Amino acid sequence: RDLEMTVRNLGSALGKMPMLERFGGRYQFRLFHGSMDPNAFALPGGYIYVTEGLARRFQRRDDALLFVLGHEIAHVELGHCADAYRMRSVFKKLGMEPLGNAAQVLRLLSQLHFSEIQELESDLVAVRLVHAHGGNPRGSLEAMDILGMGETADAGTKRDPGQIMAEGFSDYFRTHPGSWERRNQLKQEVERLER
Numbered sequence: 001r002d003l004e005m006t007v008r009n010l011g012s013a014l015g016k017m018p019m020l021e022r023f024g025g026r027y028q029f030r031l032f033h034g035s036m037d038p039n040a041f042a043l044p045g046g047y048i049y050v051t052e053g054l055a056r057r058f059q060r061r062d063d064a065l066l067f068v069l070g071h072e073i074a075h076v077e078l079g080h081c082a083d084a085y086r087m088r089s090v091f092k093k094l095g096m097e098p099l100g101n102a103a104q105v106l107r108l109l110s111q112l113h114f115s116e117i118q119e120l121e122s123d124l125v126a127v128r129l130v131h132a133h134g135g136n137p138r139g140s141l142e143a144m145d146i147l148g149m150g151e152t153a154d155a156g157t158k159r160d161p162g163q164i165m166a167e168g169f170s171d172y173f174r175t176h177p178g179s180w181e182r183r184n185q186l187k188q189e190v191e192r193l194e195r
Contacts, residue, residue, distance in 0.1 A: 003055040004031040010062060011048060011069045014133055022046065022077050029069065031055055038147060042072040044081045057146055063130065063139025064146055070126030077125065080118045123182055127189050137190045141183065149179035 011029030018024070023046030032039075036053035043049070048069060058065040075081050123140070131137045 007031050007050045007055055010066055014066055014069055017133055040068050040072050042075045042081050046076055048072045063136040064143040066130045066135045067126050067140040067143045070129040071122045074122035074125035078121055123186055124189055131193045137193050140186045144183045
């Protein structure tokens with residue numbers, strides 16, 4: 001219950017920022033119960049979901065969670081989620097009704113990829129949104145580190161070097177930019193905002 005309230009409270013505050021045009025003040029934030037995969041996603045209509053696994057990893061790290069929520073808001077604001085036809089066709093292809101059970105939704109989301117440019121754009125909008133909200137833009141770097149995408153990791157996020165290397169190869173073949181590229185871009189933007 002506390003996790004859900006945190007996600008809703010942080011998201012609602014961020015979602016009311018004047019710089020938001022599509023669903024400003026009307027974004028809906030939900031905790032996606034039952035999935036321990038650390039993930040967040042946006043759906044057309046301004047619906048932002050955070051998995052229970054991600055919310056647990058980000059407990060008491062509000063600026064990092066704000067960045068993740070901002071990243072998903074940015075996908076909506078930039079029109080990355082507006083292609084409802086694409087969403088419907090994927091649901092139909094999988095033989096699912098929209099927002100079925102947790103396993104089905106996560107399977108669907110694994111097939112919906114934003115382009116490399118869209119991911120980088122959303123990162124920049126998110127860090128600027130967090131900064132405008134009064135949060136610490138360094139939360140974006142902390143979010144990358146928590147998710148194992150950064151230069152450092154604490155005891156809860158250290159992973160096997162082989163796993164990291166495999167993810168590196170997988171990053172190369174996916175449309176998403178490499179973790180190092182995203183973090184480097186964020187670091188540059190944080191430094192620009194702090195000047």
